[in-house]
Amino acid sequence: MLQAVGSLITTILSTCLHREDSRKMIESSLSLVSLYNQLIGLSSKKFASKFNVCSNTYPNTISETKNITLTKIVQVLSKSRVEINCHRLINCLVKVYKPENSSDNESSSSTAESLEIYHTLTKHITPPTSTVSRDMTVEKRREAFTDNRKAKMKQAQSLVELKNQHNKKISAILIGVNSDCDVTYASLLTSECVLENIFSNEENVNGILQSEELYIEILLDTVANMSATLLGPNGVRKLKSGRVQASKKAAHKVTEYYQNILWGDVGSCLEHIILWWSSFPLAIRSPSTSQNLREWLFGTFNVNNTPELILSALRILADALGCHVTTTSWDKHFGATLTTNLKPTSLEVHPDLSLYVRECTVSGASFALMLQELVTLNNQCEVTWDYILGAPIEDLPIVEQIPILHRLDHSIHTYRLWCLAETRRLANMWEMDDFFRIAHNDMQTCMEQLLNLRFADHTATIEEGKIGVHENVCAKMREKLVSEVKVNIQKLKEAREEIVSVLSAVCGTTSLAHLSMSxxxxxxxxxxxxxxxxxxxxxxxxxxxxxxxxxxxxxxxxxxxxxxxxxxxxxxxxxxxxxxxxxxxxxxxxxxxxxxxxxxxxxxxxxxxxxxxxxxxxxxxxxxxxxxxxxxxxxxxxxxxxxxxxxxxxxxxxxxxxxxxxxxxxxxxxxxxxxxxxxxxxxxxxxxxxxxxxxxxxx
Structure with a gap:
């Protein structure tokens, strides 16, 4: 019975914030929570010492049954609001991301990638299976949306007034004289009525945060009047009007916990929605699109223009995009290098690859692009949202950097072996065009990418031993991989001398062969x-x-x-x-x-x-x-x-x-x-x- 009641409470809490009568549903849940906690106390005193519960068909009965606390309630409520806030945050990103405002000097490729990101983000404003919004014009959609939000606002206000009809008028509370909250119900409700308009980033994001506080206020008000014990010994206070309300400290603690849980899960869910959800997810497109979106997040949002909660969610999204780009881009570029293609190709399509080389082989360009991508990802792991240089080792994404360094080390080693093998083969055939295109152009292009590598020295911090165990292990692994990368870069530089020695040896042998015949x-x-x-x-x-x-x-x-x-x-x-x-x-x-x-x-x-x-x-x-x-x-x-x-x-x-x-x-x-x-x-x-x-x- 306890298992069934617990499941029922979770089900009600998971859906109550999406209903018009959310306050009544929370009241019902709190009544069940009170009954549930009483039954647990009864069972632990009377029956726990006399019976052992075991079941092969229902293993949940074996697990220990615990009290349902306000923390558990807040966790369930916050998780129920994750997906809808993902869509609202994506809608906010769409308003900020305006590819049509880009200058005419930008290349056509960057414009295409901008449109691709824009298309990806807009895909998730409404579910792809919904056809109602597609059939409506912009004006009709705006009117329907506004009418819907006004109805919800009136319903929420009537629910609050019904509960507090024996107390002071709700208008007095809305003014903020006796309320412990900074944002009133009215402002929270009206902020959602203008999603079709274009606001600045900070105002729009703040609107999302404020709208979520409405549900916290409803929860706190209901808990204070029905189950005050859930707020702790000093969790409630009685106002001059005789109304019972959550204390400022308890309200702040619950609100902060709710928002932290909510936006942490939003950041994790954003990865799933943007990368994998819908008919045309970002994951099936070029990794460069995800990388461009990641770089745009880094360049657009910071502590000066974005609230910390939203910024943390965007950081989680950026880290997830970075891990996705690391694996997919390397797989794409490394797969292209598995088949040798010595056809000459112009670097005009990749002008950022080299300052001096204008032509190289297709395989050489693939290796250079792979190294460039890995170097870019590595350098982004050397900075944070707050630091360009000298970031503390605890703030660096070393866990994400380790697989990048693994791939970079393997890629440099593979490229060196490929160069040595191909130049030896071409020298024996005396195919000098392809030989020098690899030995000079390809080698120069790839070395230019490796010159951009950035590695901060954290030896002193590691030797001090003032960091955590996990950070210490990751930092030492990073230092080992960095040393291996540097060794492979040095071997690649020395490979030029080996290529020259092969050419000289083959030249002498081939010359003697020609002279022997002629x-x-x-x-x-x-x-x-x-x-x-x-x-x-x-x-x-x-x-x-x-x-x-x-x-x-x-x-x-x-x-x-x-x-x-x-x-x-x-x-x-x-x-x-x-x-x-x-x-x-x-x-x-x-x-x-x-x-x-x-x-x-x-x-x-x-x-x-x-x-x-x-x-x-x-x-x-x-x-x-x-x-x-x-x-x-x-x-x-x-x-x-x-x-x-x-x-x-x-x-x-x-x-x-x-x-x-x-x-x-x-x-x-x-x-x-x-x-x-x-x-x-x-x-x-x-x-x-x-x-x-x-x-x-x-x-």
């Missing part, structure tokens, strides 16, 4: 009596077009271009030396013409910028190749005139004002192993080998 056979260089050819052999331009031209078309980085040119020429020399090709004098002249063809090719290369061309022509490896060619013009034992060699080198180099004195040095001096190169002459002397670097300098 370089003339050794017998062709040993033929005698063949007149020298002024033109370079065809294999030179073929070699340059296959190896160097793709790099020139793909990047303008002079350091990389010089590195590739150096490796190519060194591979060229290495192939000649390892193959032990023997050169006649005519063949040495041909080889010298082949080496000089590299300069001609660089001068004629139109995609090569002038500054890069100038630096590449001054590359030391070109002088070394020329020095090898000139060394092969002499047989072992010949004395080389440094003056003639210098004059010949100067003729092959276009001098300008920036040329350094080292360029006047003979080309042969750039060859480190001169004796070994001289052994590659086809004609061998029988006499002792008299050639040495010292003799060269002396002559």
């Amino acid at each position: 370089f003339p056979r050794a017998a062709a260089w040993r033929r005698r009596g063949r007149p020298p050819c002024a033109a370079a052999a065809a294999y030179v331009r073929h070699f340059l077009d296959k190896m160097l031209l793709p790099v020139v078309n793909a990047t303008q980085d002079v350091t990389t271009l010089n590195m590739v040119l150096r490796i190519m020429c060194e591979s060229w020399l290495h192939h000649i030396y390892v193959a032990k090709v023997r050169f006649t004098k005519e063949a040495a002249l041909q080889l010298l013409a082949d080496f000089n063809e590299v300069r001609n090719w660089l001068n004629e290369c139109k995609p090569l910028p002038a500054a890069a061309k100038k630096q590449m022509l001054q590359n030391e490896v070109l002088r070394r190749c020329e020095g090898v060619g000139r060394l092969l013009l002499h047989a072992p034992g010949d004395l080389i005139s440094m003056q003639d060699s210098t004059l010949q080198s100067v003729q092959n180099i276009k001098k300008d004002e920036s040329d350094s004195p080292e360029q006047l040095m003979p080309a042969e001096m750039y060859v480190p192993n001169q004796k070994q190169w001289l052994t590659l002459r086809a004609t061998k002397l029988k006499g002792p080998l008299a050639f040495s670097l010292c003799c060269m300098v002396l002559c």
Whole structure:
């Protein structure tokens, strides 16, 4: 019987504030509460020591039966008002959120997202299944709404007057002379009659708060006259008029508790309504829409323009939107990176991704967007509604930040492995366009996102140990994840060097492979009596077009271009030396013409910028190749005139004002192993080998 009575009380309280006769329903509930509490006292004294209650079919009878207090009543009443206040608060948000007032300078995408949020919010003003309001015009809806609220106002006033007809006129109480409440019944009722009008944010929100105090006053008045014991020993006082009323302290305590419970639940319910309720919930749309709504909440509402109770509900909503965005946006962007797409895409559609890069791969843009989203979410967890910098660790949403840091750490690690794998694959295929688009553009774009990361140092606060256990555990977990993120960022920076080393290794191997197939056979260089050819052999331009031209078309980085040119020429020399090709004098002249063809090719290369061309022509490896060619013009034992060699080198180099004195040095001096190169002459002397670097300098 007690279980049944308790359920009946809960049912009545859950629905009474939505009825016209709410005061009568509260009176009935209080009568049942009084009977319920008396029965519990009777059962505990007479029967608790004699019987043990157990039931397999009705387990609720096993649970301990407790008294119904005013706290329990307030909890049930506040929960019954959660959903309707969610709709009213959303209506308030709609009035503040006006996408049509945005400036013309805003992008079309932001306007579309604003309309999307506006559409989402307006969807929940009336239930989607209701068609009555859709068929009515705005004027008819306003008239019907006003008439309905006036009727409710009259009904509520008549109920109050009926109960207090033996006391002082209610008009005297409304003036506030003997009332303990700051807001009168009349003002509370009339504030709901103007929802169609557009008010400022503070006035509209205050109207919602004040209207809820009406139900608290009805409850307090009814409890004080029917069940004064629920308010405690000093919970009521008798006015001069003889009327019994709740004391100011008790009324304030009950009102504060009711509002705190109500708006805490409103904040939690707002997440469900906005994200999941209706035919077109926000959850099925792009995560950026939820993120924009969250950022708008942060930027619009603060302690200066919003009551604390409403602000707490909006904070709960913002935190819920943040958790939703964290999971859904990361799933969306990370899913896009699972399939490699190296198609070039312009960053004009994402102008905030990079200040320097204008084009990258589709996969690179997906990684950059993912990192940007995570960095934004992380930075928002480093501030609060009241602090931009230096927020106390207790106020920071560290619980929400931990999964963000987990995903950020995993994303950076995944991106680094993807970069290394893709660049190695592309380098082996010598696909330089995609290679440098990943190694330079994608890497630069992603690194720009990570430069915006903000991590406050809370080491001193943690070491002091003045925070709670839960906050301490979360803070230490955050510090560990922050250190792992920083380590992965450093590894990503070092990955650039690894990518360059892979490129250099592949360049050397590929160059040797091309030379093995295109370089003339050794017998062709040993033929005698063949007149020298002024033109370079065809294999030179073929070699340059296959190896160097793709790099020139793909990047303008002079350091990389010089590195590739150096490796190519060194591979060229290495192939000649390892193959032990023997050169006649005519063949040495041909080889010298082949080496000089590299300069001609660089001068004629139109995609090569002038500054890069100038630096590449001054590359030391070109002088070394020329020095090898000139060394092969002499047989072992010949004395080389440094003056003639210098004059010949100067003729092959276009001098300008920036040329350094080292360029006047003979080309042969750039060859480190001169004796070994001289052994590659086809004609061998029988006499002792008299050639040495010292003799060269002396002559």
